[in-house]
Amino acid sequence: MDKKMIFSGVQPSGCVTLGNYIGALKNWVKLQEEYHCMYSVVDLHSITVRQDPEALRERCLSFLALYLACGIDPEKSILFFQSHVTQHAELSWLLSCHTYMGELSRMTQFKDKSAKHEDNINAGLFTYPVLMAADILLYQTDLVPVGADQTQHLELARDIAIRMNHTYGEDTFVVPEGYYAPVGARIMSLQDPTSKMSKSDPNPNGYIWVLDAPEVIAKKIKRAVTDSDGVIAYQEGKHGVNNLLSIYGAVTGQTPQKAAEGFAGQGYGALKTQVAEAVIEELRPVREKYAQIIADKEYLTKVYKDGAEKASALAEKTLEKIQNRLGFVKRG
């Protein structure tokens, strides 16, 4: 049996947070042992919000170095920049002609982001999920490892695939499925544990950057919002404590409930110290490897060039197939 295909990506906006690491990257590393994996720095997505060109270029390289530092192995997985494989944008157009305005209007990320960027509600922000569907469908992807916040986008990608399969033949696209981390699919902000930890949070105390220095991590966790009842338990309504337990569980490989049992009888101070220690130890090798990789531009260039070449070959197969099915004249 052929291995299943995996596709995922993170957009190079802000910096990679502990939420991205636990919800996405950490799982990507495990999956590359069992599947064909495609991991992209989805740079085209990031320009739905205005970016400074030089800062964006640097950040894209930094994200790629981080993928590698987290343990994504270019011998096992295909790593590339989305903008280097032009078929993503091409397929996106074909899919957008099979996607309804009503569907896109219902996307909560569009509603949230347009509320946040009232001065720049561009068409790209609206059609963002179509480009994401193109990323996924282009590689006939079976599984998409993402955090829980992406469920709605993934559902749309499935709907588009199913719709096109009905029209152009059931074997047009593989209908993808989401693959969620067993623990930590939704890490919350340390400052407002009712909203997700986000890399575009203007308050850096809300998130942990995977490259934060150990003392910064310790300080941010110490300041994390909890509650006033002082009991360590994984319970409805205890958002702050639940979040710390989820982080601890995700990093130490146990459920948050199990982690809570281990802390029975202790106070929030002890909880925070141990969560901080576990996070610092988890991220220490990532930070050290990152420093080596980001300094080696030649290696980085080789990784993304090879990756784009391999990805393009796969992407072209799907694109040509879809163009034929839609009725375009075959290229000579």
Ligand code: ATP
């Ligand atoms: P932004 O704040 O700019 O929207 P983000 O932090 O949500 O960015 P994305 O690039 O949208 O990051 O997401 C990258 C991956 O990380 C996705 O798979 C997403 O589901 C996952 N992810 C993001 N935030 C979290 C979180 N708080 N907990 C778990 N997974 C997360």
Ligand code: LTN
């Ligand atoms: N929208 C995603 C990033 C993303 C993605 C993808 C994830 C773009 N294309 C394809 C999985 C598969 C997000 O996390 N905000």
